[in-house]
Amino acid sequence: MMENNTDKCKYLGAIHAHTLHSDGTGDINSISKTAKKAGLSWVIITDHNNFDVQEGIINGIYVIKGEEISPDYGNHYIALGINELIDHSDNCQDNIYAVKSKGGFGFAAHPDESEIRNNSFSPLKWTDKNVIPDGVEIWNLFSQWGDNYNDSNIFTIAYSYLFKQNLITKPYKKTLDWWDELNNKNSKIVPAIAGSDAHELKITKYIIPVKILSYAYSFKTILNQIHLNKPLSKDFKQAKEQILNAVKNGNNIIVNLSLCKKIPNIYILNNNSKVQCGETLKLDNDTYINVECKRKIKITVVKDGTKINTTNSKNLKLKLSESGKYRVETELNGKGFAYSNPIIVED
Numbered sequence: 001m002m003e004n005n006t007d008k009c010k011y012l013g014a015i016h017a018h019t020l021h022s023d024g025t026g027d028i029n030s031i032s033k034t035a036k037k038a039g040l041s042w043v044i045i046t047d048h049n050n051f052d053v054q055e056g057i058i059n060g061i062y063v064i065k066g067e068e069i070s071p072d073y074g075n076h077y078i079a080l081g082i083n084e085l086i087d088h089s090d091n092c093q094d095n096i097y098a099v100k101s102k103g104g105f106g107f108a109a110h111p112d113e114s115e116i117r118n119n120s121f122s123p124l125k126w127t128d129k130n131v132i133p134d135g136v137e138i139w140n141l142f143s144q145w146g147d148n149y150n151d152s153n154i155f156t157i158a159y160s161y162l163f164k165q166n167l168i169t170k171p172y173k174k175t176l177d178w179w180d181e182l183n184n185k186n187s188k189i190v191p192a193i194a195g196s197d198a199h200e201l202k203i204t205k206y207i208i209p210v211k212i213l214s215y216a217y218s219f220k221t222i223l224n225q226i227h228l229n230k231p232l233s234k235d236f237k238q239a240k241e242q243i244l245n246a247v248k249n250g251n252n253i254i255v256n257l258s259l260c261k262k263i264p265n266i267y268i269l270n271n272n273s274k275v276q277c278g279e280t281l282k283l284d285n286d287t288y289i290n291v292e293c294k295r296k297i298k299i300t301v302v303k304d305g306t307k308i309n310t311t312n313s314k315n316l317k318l319k320l321s322e323s324g325k326y327r328v329e330t331e332l333n334g335k336g337f338a339y340s341n342p343i344i345v346e347d
């Protein structure tokens with residue numbers, strides 16, 4: 001959708017979904033139909049240690065395949081921009097190198113799953129924070145639900161299914177801190193994504209069979225809005241490159257769309273030209289970070305990992321006078337809403 005001449009073209013999509021080729025329960029025909037119905041433009045499928053799903057324009061959705069490289073014990077790695085299956089190693093550094101050597105890039109998946117759980121699913125974490133991925137999945141829907149799912153008794157189970165949105169809070173501080181730390185160590189952008197981790201697991205052990213986090217629900221919740229210089233190509237190969245480049249460069253905002261359908265605009269206005277997430281600009285004496293939203297939200301500006309401004313408002317226009325990496329976090333009613341990738345301001 002084009003907003004106007006000065007705005008980039010923005011497209012909503014989901015990253016990290018599983019199909020019948022691994023532990024998901026949907027095929028690509030039904031998943032793409034569901035994504036279309038949810039209003040998405042694109043979906044990135046990442047089956048565990050599998051690269052068999054079909055890609056292309058399917059039911060009006062750009063379906064791109066990656067792989068979730070999944071050692072048994074954790075260190076799952078979302079590998080994108082690859083053209084073949086990467087055999088998984090138990091050494092996550094080897095997996096990172098393997099993806100790079102095939103021309104791809106990757107994101108540490110659900111790096112901080114909780115160890116303290118009221119259920120029988122064991123957490124899968126990124127075990128060694130000194131092993132540096134290309135990017136970080138800062139928010140994972142399925143994983144956060146799993147962290148908060150309580151299967152102690154029938155009431156807590158029912159609550160987890162019926163009020164699933166209450167189990168979804170905000171990205172973990174630990175993960176955001178790690179992401180900031182990686183950005184502080186790197187002159188370029190270390191990008192972040194949101195992961196749906198959509199499986200639509202079907203559990204039949206209860207009287208009424210239940211679906212855990214359906215594809216339909218997942219595709220309306222924690223998503224990525226990419227910003228492009230021009231509209232998505234009608235040609236799949238070109239569009240795929242546009243989407244993957246945007247994700248690789250951090251030209252995306254991470255959003256919980258279930259809180260509010262109007263995604264805030266987050267950008268820097270530099271001498272009247274708009275600079276979007278993942279981009280770089282030269283500091284001017286007319287440089288402002290801007291946030292615009294239809295609702296009153298809590299807006300926090302983070303510079304090089306430090307919070308420098310917090311305000312409750314529909315809008316923020318903050319003059320910048322120092323170089324650094326700036327990003328914005330927003331909350332709505334105490335819940336995580338929209339998170340920008342950093343913008344680099346140079347002297």
Ligand SMILES: [Zn+2]
Binds near residue numbers: 068070076109110124
């Ligand atoms: Zn995983």
Ligand SMILES: [Zn+2]
Binds near residue numbers: 016018068197
């Ligand atoms: Zn997954």
